[in-house]
Amino acid sequence: MNIAHAAEGGIAIHLNAPVLGHVFGIPLTSTMLMVWVTMVVLVAFAVYLKYSLTLVPGKVQVVTEALVGGAFEYVSDALESRELARKFFPLIMTIFIFILSLNWLGLLPGVGAVGIHSVLHGEETLIPFLYPANTDLNITIGLSVVAFVCIELAGVIFLGFWKYGGKFINFSSPLAFLIGIIELFSEIARLISFSFRLFGNIFAGKTLIVIAIFFVPFILPVPILAFEIFVGFIQAFIFAVLTLFFIKLAIQEPH
Secondary structure (H helix, E strand, C coil), X not given: CEEEECCCCCEEEECCCCEXXXXXXXXXXXXXXXXXXXXXXXXXXXXXXXXXXXXXXXHHHHHHHHHHXXXXXXXXXXHCCHHXXXXXXXXXXXXXXXXXXXXXXXXXXXXXXXXXXXEECCEEEEEECCCCHHHCHHHHHHHHHHHXXXXXXXXXHHHCHHXXXXXXXXXXXXXXXXXXXXXXHHHHHHHHHHHXXXXXXXXXXXXXXXXXXXXXXXXXXXXXXXXXXXXXXXHHHHHHHHHHHHHHHHCXXXX
């Protein structure tokens, strides 16, 4: 999604991600560049934490340990096993931190406001260098595919291919077969629900912020930005927790 002020002084909203150029025929979008910047920030922060660990922790280390420890206990309680928590916690925490970082970094000043001027759909518009990543449906679908594949792989690895497949294809009775097909469709539907839930909320929030800045600058955007910080956290939490509970369902014995 690309939102920009048109030449006439109005607001133009486009669902396609802003394209900065092409690399070997592949479009380089502002949202993809935002993903790369986010990854660099997270890697830099991880390296900083690694080399700043001390026996007498500082404030950053204390807060980090408390957050990670609390999150691990939550995953452990949800899976009812600390052994399972050790296996799946890195995945769940990575999903949460990455989506949260994408959402929050997308709210920083300059994101979506600094770029190059170009003509799009007959209108002069600004193509930003960076744009909130989760306003691009391609990005949210990619995140959903990663979660979906991890959920299915967890079921196959823990139960075996045939036993896990038996949850969806069951010929023991017509009712069991029908229930299995329904389960199969609901499993596939997660790709849509995961991606569109995240995309829809971040899309709506960014649109609301731009409209507020355009009509009531300096006053109305402040509470909306505060609310979007909360929404960004909630959406990251929901995505990670749903992945966690779907993994729990996937590794349970069929009955």
